């Protein structure tokens with residue numbers, strides 16, 4: 179009875195949500211959108227009782243209208259020292275004037291809204307496909323909703339080694355913007371790209387990125403999500419890796435009322451590598467959730483999850499991470515660490531690390547810890563003349579270092595580190 | 609330089625009195641040694657002077673060049689010229705040794721209203737001082753004390769001292785865990801810093817170290833008090849007979 183009731187509530191929430199949306203009919207994407215809608219009708223929107231939403235309340239994401247964000251503050255640009263091709267979305271709408279020409283050697287870049295009208299497009303078999311695969315064993319309704327309803331996104335096809343990074347820059351100008359973007363990234367055999375994703379897409383954003391990396395392909399993804407406090411943000415990365423492929427994704431989260439970053443990674447070719455890492459810092463009204471699901475379905479692949487959170491004044495951190503090693507995925511190397519540094523007694527870290535292993539010759543490890551600043555280290559630094567606050571910042575940065583070290587490009591890593599230092603300086607003391 | 613008067617200290621967490629009236633006066637340019645049985649309060653004295661938390665001063669005072677130390681933050685004491693070489697140097701994963709030292713040196717310079725050292729100038733100085741202590745570039749790059757051997761940690765303490773050029777140096781069992789060669793290296797490092805009015809308080813169990821770093825005065829500490837003071841010959845007496853007689857005599 180209670181279950182029936184919960185199911186009905188999920189359906190009702192979905193009906194209300196869909197009624198509030200202007201669903202695009204789509205050109206070639208119509209079929210994928212229709213299928214997503216069918217999947218979604220089956221699932222309904224998440225409820226608080228769903229195991230997968232135990233630590234994070236989906237209410238603000240379910241709501242028909244987004245909660246208005248705080249007064250908008252301009253985000254300081256990051257990665258300014260890098261020569262890159264920048265594409266700007268303002269409240270989810272492509273801004274041609276602010277963007278560079280969509281012109282990057284070895285990379286085809288199209289807007290979803292424009293491509294959809296074409297008869298044939300390489301993205302057709304990809305759009306919504308990895309999202310659909312990622313619905314088992316755990317349903318991810320908001321990702322299906324995104325496939326069905328996204329008005330815009332980028333379709334990025336990498337055919338060789340891109341000489342410069344591609345930069346997706348989000349800007350928010352309305353404190354009620356409700357944004358859904360759906361990106362597809364296809365990295366062909368031996369091709370390579372660095373993809374930067376910065377800023378906040380809207381007051382409430384739902385961003386899906388489907389990533390398919392062919393043999394020997396490489397994708398580096400670095401994503402500082404912007405520091406607005408009022409944002410509600412949900413992202414999904416669905417990545418599928420062929421043999422020898424490399425995918426490294428790093429996310430920096432500062433502030434935000436609700437952020438949930440999901441990554442669903444699947445190894446289908448042998449000897450591939452995926453590293454998913456993140457640093458999150460929150461002070462006060464902050465809820466940050468990293469939810470990761472890695473499926474090893476091929477031999478000798480390496481997956482690594484490194485998540486670090488710094489929490490204070492009642493901030494909440496969540497980590498749900500799973501490594502699934504299927505039968506036959508021998509010599510899998512799976513590593514997972516999630517750690518929280520609590521700067522006071524008011525904050526909370528909820529972690530659910532999981533391993534599910536059906537192959538016998540694998541190395542998998544996971545660890546989850548939460549703790550305070552090491553008082554002995556703090557005193558040691560002070561006794562050398564480093565002022566307490568600076569010493570604290572140094573130790574916080576040291577705590578985050580393992581995650582930031584997942585960024586291969588030293589200049590980009592340095593920019594991320596500087597962002598962290600800025601944040602720490604602003605949030606020193608109580 | 610350092611004046612300690614009637615210092616009484618208890619633990620913050622429990623009602624345990626550790627220092628029960630310590631008096632010690634260290635003149636500029638002198639070397640004092642403190643010896644004493646384990647648990648007599650030697651490390652506590654060094655911690656309280658440098659400002660570690662967890663202790664409560666219930667009576668007495670400690671001044672450095674006339675300035676009351678016990679009210680100051682640890683970093684202010686360091687900037688005022690106090691340095692403690694830790695008995696157990698702390699490992700700090702994620703903070704590079706070099707970054708740590710540069711941050712410390714410049715923080716102190718800043719606190720004293722001096723100009724910060726440029727990266728180049730700093731590098732030049734540290735290379736030279738590290739070389740004398742046989743600390744290689746690799747060790748400077750590694751995180752502070754992480755994976756260092758006991759001897760490496762102690763040499764790293766002396767390197768910090770050499771870089772920070774304090775006025776009042778406290779060395780807490782810097783010799784423990786060192787082999788003969790390392791002890792020589794460390795002693796040379798310390799001796800190189802002698803002069804210029806710099807004072808030392810050397811806590812040790814062994815006469816050995818005092819062969820290298822010649823003290824002007826030797827104090828015996830037991831049960832939270834300095835129970836005997838003498839010249840270098842007092843250390844020899846301890847080496848021969850242990851503390852038992854001295855302690856018994858003091859009661």
Ligand SMILES: Nc1ncnc2c1ncn2[C@@H]1O[C@H](COP(=O)(O)OP(=O)(O)O)[C@@H](O)[C@H]1O
Nearest residue numbers: 619626644645646647648649650651652653662
């Ligand atoms: N933080 C502390 N907590 C509990 N006991 C302590 C603490 N610090 C010192 N003590 C106790 O105080 C006494 C003196 O210790 P310490 O100063 O380390 O002696 P020493 O360095 O002379 O060996 C010992 O009995 C020790 O156990």
Ligand SMILES: [Mg+2]
Nearest residue numbers: 650651695781
């Ligand atoms: Mg001791």
